Amino acid sequence: MQTDEIQKKKIECYLQKMLSLYKALEKFDRVLLLDDSCLVSHTAPDIFEQVPRNQIGAFPESERADFRSYNYDKKFILKKKKININEYYNTGVLLVSKHQREIFSPRNLSKNLELFKSKYPDQAYFSYISAIEKTNVNKLHDEWNFMPVFDYSNDSNRQLTELPNDHLRLVRQKHIIHVTGYYKKRDKIIEQINLALYNDQNVRNSLRPR
Template sequence: MSVAGSNERLAILMIAIGARPWSRVTSELFRDYAKRCGATFILQTEEPSDEDFPLPALPDSPGRAHKRVYALKAFLPWRLLALEGYDRVLVVDDSCCVKHDAPNVFDFIEPGAVGLTETSHAHAELSFKEIRKYLKARGEPEIPYNPEHYMNSGVMLYTRGMADAISPERILAAREMLFAAYPHQTLTYYLLNSAKVPLTILPKAFNRLPASTLPAGEWADMTDATPYLSDDDDTYIYHVTGAFKRREVLIPSLALHLLAKTDPERAQALAATMPMPTTSAPAPVERPGIGRRIARKLRSLVG
């Protein structure tokens, strides 16, 4: 696998703050991928101190809970680029699973740019509405609104030349964006476009839903996406978003399946450490004992 810029320092950052048991497996996939890319893998499981990132406490409503964690998706790559000397940083959600044969994502971007993947234009319009309201209230000039440059922020590639655009000062000044329905996307779109950062659209294969060919209504209760993976599937990174309500089962089953292709023993060992799904998660109505059956299913995928 080629490496972008032989003298460059590359990092892959996965943010897994809070109760995210599936990150035990998804982090292993990206740890292996980082080695193949010549990058340092960083698993961020704790929030920085208030001194390092002095974002005031924000209420859960309106918008989503854990607003500080969404803001960290901009702050942490800035810290790696501006303070720790990395040249390019890939930031991935812990609900992403990378395939063993994925190409080097760092080769897809030029210095000074940001790499992103497109997502729903309807989501874009919701974010644009919040940005327009924010700018109008402050008498600030408008920015370009292009839904084709609106990102799903589960996979983002940053480079050192644009780090100032996501500095803590700019994040804190625009923290109202975190009350939007899509907090990180709204904040990031504003920060990048108001700073005129060049945007590179990455192939959608770097950020695609598993079972993406199925109707959206079939995703909610899905617990196993592996039957929908095929040899001719050109996806590089699967992203199990909140559209899937059984993520605590679906993500580890998918990640273990992918890990077993290259390291079945490690996959089997990790499967044994995965916690039972919580009883609060929705389960098929007429079938009791779902937790035990799911645990067996996870192990059978790598057995």
């Protein structure tokens, strides 16, 4: 596939992700959007009770100084929109209410298509639109969007196929674990975390329908 085609497919994919919220909120009062690489712990509290209806729940990735996406998109948004953002959110976990639906409307998306050429398209868009609209964002603790990257400075970690045991113990304490594309073989990391969370017989029994 040609580079231009890949870029077009990527843009379409992330546009659909944002548009899916707009469509879902036509039917539902509140929607929790999770990336397909997220795992939810069976011990997690009800996130809908943690975030007020007048706020969007999102993790402020800009508070993770070691993550590279914030610095990249901050410069990208400044170049494209001439606006310097202070807050940058990860969109792997988003809790949105019906009255916030317009943020993800086709009209708003089409006005900001250039942001979807970023390395992190949906995050660039949401961080920009929430800044200019002064959106009331509830800053989720990282236990609601925990990305198990423990040393960004060491690129060899990207090749890991499983997490060390001390890291896995920390992961077990979180509510939602979000395995990003940082890992080249993230399917293996997801499989390991899934087993760690759900491979206990008592856990499996508690999750069966009654």
